[in-house]
Amino acid sequence: MPDNTSNLPRPERVTLFASCMVDQLAPSVGESTVDVLEYLGVAVDFLDDQTCCGQPAFNSGFRSEAYPVAERFVELFEKVDGPIVVPSGSCAAMVRNYYGDLFRDNSSLADRAKRVGERLYELTEFISRFFGTEAINGQLNTSATYHKCCHLLREVGIDEEPLEILSNIDDLQMTPLERADVCCGFGGAFAVKMPDISTAILDEKLDYIEATKSETVIAADTGCVYQMQGGLRRRGSPVQVVHIAEILAESINNAGSAGVTR
Amino acid sequence: MKPLTVNFRSKAAQTLADAQIQQSIEHVYTGFFKGRLAAAGETDNWEDLRTKGKAIKDHTIAHLDYYLDLLATNVEKNGGSVFFANDAEEARQHIIKLAHKREIKTVIKSKSMVSEEMGLAEAMTDEGFETVETDLGEYIIQLANETPYHLIAPAVHKSRADVAKLLDDNYKDGDRVPDATELTMMARKKLRGVFERADMSVTGVNFAVAESGSIALVTNEGNGRMSTTVPRVHVAVMGMEKIVPSIQDLSTMLRILIRSATGQRISTYVTMVNEARKQDEEEGPEEFHLVIMDNGRQKLLEDPQMRESLNCIRCGACLNACPVYRKVGGHAYGWVYPGPIGAIVSPVLTGVKDASNLPSASSLCGACHDACPVKINIPRMLLELRYRTAEGSTDKEERSSSATERRIWKTWRIGMMGRKRFDMAARLANLALRPFAQNGWLKKAPPPISGWTSSRDFPTVSPSSLKSRLKKRKKGEQ
Numbered sequence: 001m002p003d004n005t006s007n008l009p010r011p012e013r014v015t016l017f018a019s020c021m022v023d024q025l026a027p028s029v030g031e032s033t034v035d036v037l038e039y040l041g042v043a044v045d046f047l048d049d050q051t052c053c054g055q056p057a058f059n060s061g062f063r064s065e066a067y068p069v070a071e072r073f074v075e076l077f078e079k080v081d082g083p084i085v086v087p088s089g090s091c092a093a094m095v096r097n098y099y100g101d102l103f104r105d106n107s108s109l110a111d112r113a114k115r116v117g118e119r120l121y122e123l124t125e126f127i128s129r130f131f132g133t134e135a136i137n138g139q140l141n142t143s144a145t146y147h148k149c150c151h152l153l154r155e156v157g158i159d160e161e162p163l164e165i166l167s168n169i170d171d172l173q174m175t176p177l178e179r180a181d182v183c184c185g186f187g188g189a190f191a192v193k194m195p196d197i198s199t200a201i202l203d204e205k206l207d208y209i210e211a212t213k214s215e216t217v218i219a220a221d222t223g224c225v226y227q228m229q230g231g232l233r234r235r236g237s238p239v240q241v242v243h244i245a246e247i248l249a250e251s252i253n254n255a256g257s258a259g260v261t262r
Numbered sequence: 263m264k265p266l267t268v269n270f271r272s273k274a275a276q277t278l279a280d281a282q283i284q285q286s287i288e289h290v291y292t293g294f295f296k297g298r299l300a301a302a303g304e305t306d307n308w309e310d311l312r313t314k315g316k317a318i319k320d321h322t323i324a325h326l327d328y329y330l331d332l333l334a335t336n337v338e339k340n341g342g343s344v345f346f347a348n349d350a351e352e353a354r355q356h357i358i359k360l361a362h363k364r365e366i367k368t369v370i371k372s373k374s375m376v377s378e379e380m381g382l383a384e385a386m387t388d389e390g391f392e393t394v395e396t397d398l399g400e401y402i403i404q405l406a407n408e409t410p411y412h413l414i415a416p417a418v419h420k421s422r423a424d425v426a427k428l429l430d431d432n433y434k435d436g437d438r439v440p441d442a443t444e445l446t447m448m449a450r451k452k453l454r455g456v457f458e459r460a461d462m463s464v465t466g467v468n469f470a471v472a473e474s475g476s477i478a479l480v481t482n483e484g485n486g487r488m489s490t491t492v493p494r495v496h497v498a499v500m501g502m503e504k505i506v507p508s509i510q511d512l513s514t515m516l517r518i519l520i521r522s523a524t525g526q527r528i529s530t531y532v533t534m535v536n537e538a539r540k541q542d543e544e545e546g547p548e549e550f551h552l553v554i555m556d557n558g559r560q561k562l563l564e565d566p567q568m569r570e571s572l573n574c575i576r577c578g579a580c581l582n583a584c585p586v587y588r589k590v591g592g593h594a595y596g597w598v599y600p601g602p603i604g605a606i607v608s609p610v611l612t613g614v615k616d617a618s619n620l621p622s623a624s625s626l627c628g629a630c631h632d633a634c635p636v637k638i639n640i641p642r643m644l645l646e647l648r649y650r651t652a653e654g655s656t657d658k659e660e661r662s663s664s665a666t667e668r669r670i671w672k673t674w675r676i677g678m679m680g681r682k683r684f685d686m687a688a689r690l691a692n693l694a695l696r697p698f699a700q701n702g703w704l705k706k707a708p709p710p711i712s713g714w715t716s717s718r719d720f721p722t723v724s725p726s727s728l729k730s731r732l733k734k735r736k737k738g739e740q
Contacts, residue, residue, distance in 0.1 A: 154627070195713040
């Protein structure tokens with residue numbers, strides 16, 4: 001087992017909230033999340049009824065449409081105990097920081113939402129909080145750079161932790177990304193509604209990415225992954241943008257087959 | 263200034279296509295943004311200072327009536343006059359009338375965003391007063407007949423060559439070399455003559471101190487001090503929120519304002535004005551007038567969801583941090599206040615429907631909230647205004663979402679309210695998109711996704727959901 005660098009008791013069982021995007025667009029990110037959690041000795045439950053936290057409609061201003069979807073999320077996840085893990089800082093931020101606004105006319109629902117939010121952790125937050133940033137000793141031979149997704153950084157407050165986790169992967173050559181904490185221009189509906197502005201912001205990000213000469217960009221939110229990968233593909237760049245869960249799972253898998261002890 | 267007659271999108275597109283402006287505006291990041299980080303890092307208690315700043319502003323705004331009364335009482339006790347203007351028109355008329363009464367010929371202005379709200383320089387020029395901006399950036403903007411691009415750097419979008427050409431065109435006395443020092447000396451020489459003949463000044467107010475009836479001005483060029491000492495009449499203009507209770511509070515606010523604005527520890531000048539010249543004194547203006555303007559601020563005050571925007575101290579840090587502002591520039595926002603703070607106050611202050619686009623022009627990255635010295639939660643208010651525009655406002659005009667948008671989100675909700683529907687919608691999308699996809703990516707897609715595919719490949723929906731994959735995985739384990 002990995003060294004326990006955290007004093008908090010390690011959860012033995014968690015519930016996975018995939019997020020709608022991971023569930024239907026990037027299920028491999030969800031599978032990788034399960035792999036990583038199982039590597040840490042955590043059993044993972046999946047609630048089959050889950051869909052979305054409601055953020056897309058909420059961010060577009062359509063609160064009456066977001067409301068029942070968010071309420072459904074609360075009802076579903078308050079039925080289970082223990083930590084909930086989501087491989088997205090953005091969805092974690094929605095539940096933790098914005099459900100209060102969404103449910104402001106219903107204090108009992110807002111209270112219930114708060115209690116669910118207190119159990120909800122973004123994946124790298126969960127790893128660093130309960131297992132420490134040295135918990136994963138994988139192996140992956142690639143050159144990479146790391147983009148700091150906005151909501152994970154500024155809404156959830158996870159900054160250097162993912163980089164510390166990645167620093168324990170053998171053969172992974174990390175190059176710092178200039179302006180890593182500047183937005184990639186995704187912003188959900190913004191990317192579709194105001195494509196020229198979204199793309200101008202993205203182009204600056206991609207220039208900095210290409211300047212690192214890395215083969216891989218690592219990011220922790222699927223929306224940002226698609227924004228950057230979609231832009232790089234359009235540029236004809238071979239650079240791959242990969243969710244951090246997939247990087248960790250692959251490195252664990254490699255280390256396992258190479259006989260690295262856990 | 264006439265509000266929001268321009269379209270955000272077309273103005274933004276113009277700026278995106280302007281390589282020179284894109285290059286000039288980089289300074290707000292490399293200069294101001296990084297300067298703020300360094301200056302904040304020098305203090306060992308930056309977060310405490312922000313918390314303190316927020317507490318001071320929260321308290322003041324919660325008791326604004328009391329502090330405005332106290333301020334007015336103390337300014338009058340010090341021998342000054344106070345005028346409350348409900349709107350820009352009242353403020354303009356009051357100042358113009360005063361200038362006529364005192365037979366003023368030349369008015370000098372130091373930088374003030376509130377005077378921009380009033381459209382004061384233009385109105386006074388139209389009335390026949392020689393009206394000259396004395397802040398170098400504002401002076402350049404006045405010569406170019408433009409509006410400020412940034413709260414603290416009005417001409418940040420102009421290159422040295424632009425400025426040289428502006429001076430050439432205005433003075434017609436030969437060609438200049440685009441050298442910053444020479445251009446500044448040139449402007450300084452021109453302005454010196456104006457200072458000498460000015461008989462009235464209009465300055466802004468960075469903070470008014472209620473307990474003493476004094477105003478504080480933060481400047482770097484000395485024009486603020488010249489303006490408050492040379493002319494015989496001094497008029498200071500302020501928005502009604504620009505107030506702090508005490509001198510002690512002022513010291514906190516100055517620390518966070520200046521470090522957040524320019525990255526300086528302190529500005530070259532901090533000018534405090536308590537009163538006009540006393541009888542036994544030989545220098546200073548003979549009269550001091552304070553104009554306090556509402557111009558829509560009462561609406562913000564009465565709006566619990568938006569009130570926090572009155573905490574703004576106009577440092578510009580949110581502009582410098584904003585990836586959207588740095589691409590679309592200051593003029594796209596259409597009114598006095600650009601960037602994130604403009605996107606939340608303009609729609610309410612102006613009440614103009616055209617402003618409803620502004621809160622949409624954000625990726626909600628939160629960099630503004632992080633940068634704000636008084637921790638204004640700008641993303642929260644952007645979301646609030648989006649809600650009002652989409653469906654929340656009781657005012658039909660303000661509720662400007664399209665029928666298509668409403669239909670899209672209604673359909674979305676139906677799809678998200680049951681797992682079976684959620685799966686079915688995803689599988690249908692996968693089937694529909696599959697013929698057009700290459701390696702799981704689309705080069706083209708129908709609206710509204712076409713907005714994305716105009717410049718980026720779009721991912722297709724997966725043929726299987728995570729739920730079904732985890733089911734298979736479980737079976738495999740058994």
